[in-house]
Amino acid sequence: MIVLHNARLIDGNGGEPVSDAVVQIDGGKIAYAGPASGAPQIDEAKQPVKVDVEGNTICPGFFDVHVHLALPGTKGSPIMAAMVPESYRHFQLIDRLKATVEAGVTTVRDMMGVDVGVRDAVAHGLIEGPRLLVADKMLSQTGGHADFHLPSGVDGTGILGGKLVDTVDEARIEARELLREGVDHIKVASSGGVSSPSDDPDWLGAREELVAALVEEAHNYGGRPVAAHAIGLAGITSAVKAGVRSIEHGYALTDELRKEMVERGQFLVPTLLETLSADTATPQAVAKGEKWHAIAQESIRASVQAGIKIALGTDAGLVPDHGTNLQEMGLLVKFGGMTSLQAITAGTRTSAELCGLADTLGTLEAGKIADVVVVKGDPSLDAGLLGDNDNILLVLKEGKAKSNRGAFAV
Numbered sequence: 001m002i003v004l005h006n007a008r009l010i011d012g013n014g015g016e017p018v019s020d021a022v023v024q025i026d027g028g029k030i031a032y033a034g035p036a037s038g039a040p041q042i043d044e045a046k047q048p049v050k051v052d053v054e055g056n057t058i059c060p061g062f063f064d065v066h067v068h069l070a071l072p073g074t075k076g077s078p079i080m081a082a083m084v085p086e087s088y089r090h091f092q093l094i095d096r097l098k099a100t101v102e103a104g105v106t107t108v109r110d111m112m113g114v115d116v117g118v119r120d121a122v123a124h125g126l127i128e129g130p131r132l133l134v135a136d137k138m139l140s141q142t143g144g145h146a147d148f149h150l151p152s153g154v155d156g157t158g159i160l161g162g163k164l165v166d167t168v169d170e171a172r173i174e175a176r177e178l179l180r181e182g183v184d185h186i187k188v189a190s191s192g193g194v195s196s197p198s199d200d201p202d203w204l205g206a207r208e209e210l211v212a213a214l215v216e217e218a219h220n221y222g223g224r225p226v227a228a229h230a231i232g233l234a235g236i237t238s239a240v241k242a243g244v245r246s247i248e249h250g251y252a253l254t255d256e257l258r259k260e261m262v263e264r265g266q267f268l269v270p271t272l273l274e275t276l277s278a279d280t281a282t283p284q285a286v287a288k289g290e291k292w293h294a295i296a297q298e299s300i301r302a303s304v305q306a307g308i309k310i311a312l313g314t315d316a317g318l319v320p321d322h323g324t325n326l327q328e329m330g331l332l333v334k335f336g337g338m339t340s341l342q343a344i345t346a347g348t349r350t351s352a353e354l355c356g357l358a359d360t361l362g363t364l365e366a367g368k369i370a371d372v373v374v375v376k377g378d379p380s381l382d383a384g385l386l387g388d389n390d391n392i393l394l395v396l397k398e399g400k401a402k403s404n405r406g407a408f409a410v
């Protein structure tokens with residue numbers, strides 16, 4: 001049993017922080033989170049570990065719902081993935097997983113290139129890392145965002161985790177194969193992309209009937225959600241109408257589609273961190289990035305104001321480095337016009353909802369899993385604090401310390 005006391009509590013529900021709070025953890029679960037005055041008597045026979053967090057802030061473990069652990073961020077280039085045996089790439093995940101959980105991110109949704117074996121290896125304690133939800137493959141049509149056939153004839157599609165489906169039947173079969181493997185969600189690209197070699201974000205990717213077939217299969221075989229990479233208007237329209245759970249990026253959203261997303265209960269994952277740095281893979285990608293990153297930063301405010309459910313995602317690995325995930329918090333405030341508390345709710349409760357994990361994660365309430373982060377200072381006044389890992393003093397995942405920069409006696 002662990003008792004964190006002398007704390008400010010942000011429970012993830014969006015309310016004002018509770019001062020002089022206590023969080024009691026028992027058997028990896030939250031036993032109590034709230035004001036010290038209302039805390040139940042501790043059973044001293046359980047020899048609880050009492051940790052004075054020195055007036056700092058306790059938050060729920062954070063989510064990043066759009067990462068690519070198979071990609072190196074600025075520490076390499078995607079082409080290097082083709083230069084090593086596949087087994088080597090598994091070992092490259094070790095540092096990326098560790099950096100992510102040490103940044104306070106205890107749950108991630110991987111969007112391409114990591115399979116259920118990696119998820120389960122973390123879940124079973126073979127390697128340290130955040131809890132994973134995985135897509136394994138990203139699907140698109142031939143010539144779409146998942147297609148990495150290069151003009152030279154080299155084909156990087158499979159190496160990066162792409163899979164091409166052009167007919168409704170192919171989409172259904174591929175979805176069922178992924179669901180048979182046990183993936184947590186299906187990832188499809190319904191628009192072109194910045195990094196892909198032969199299309200443009202303005203172009204339609206997987207058309208509505210393909211996306212709708214994926215939504216239907218994923219729903220019927222395990223109730224899994226579909227996440228759509230959708231940057232331009234044609235691709236966003238296809239994905240929204242087909243009934244996906246989340247729009248990833250969503251830069252060219254119109255007010256009409258924003259309204260429809262709210263009505264359908266769809267989530268938006270703005271990945272603003274990815275828009276801060278140039279995708280330097282090719283000159284074409286640089287040019288596409290310059291245009292679309294400006295649109296992304298301008299359009300997010302209207303999406304927030306429209307009341308779309310916003311979850312926190314970064315595209316970590318594509319360009320942003322693993323472990324820089326919570327820099328997205330400050331950007332949701334800066335570009336999205338969110339309050340700091342709203343940004344924190346996006347990265348906790350709303351992201352847990354998107355992942356279908358709101359019953360067990362995302363807020364600090366009795367009975368939930370004890371993913372807990374102690375943050376230096378008061379991030380409810382400045383969510384940007386969360387982007388500096390020096391402020392992430394303690395990370396507990398299921399009640400166990402994964403990082404302890406604050407040198408607390410846990």
Ligand SMILES: [Zn+2]
Pocket residue numbers: 066068111315318
């Ligand atoms: Zn991505």
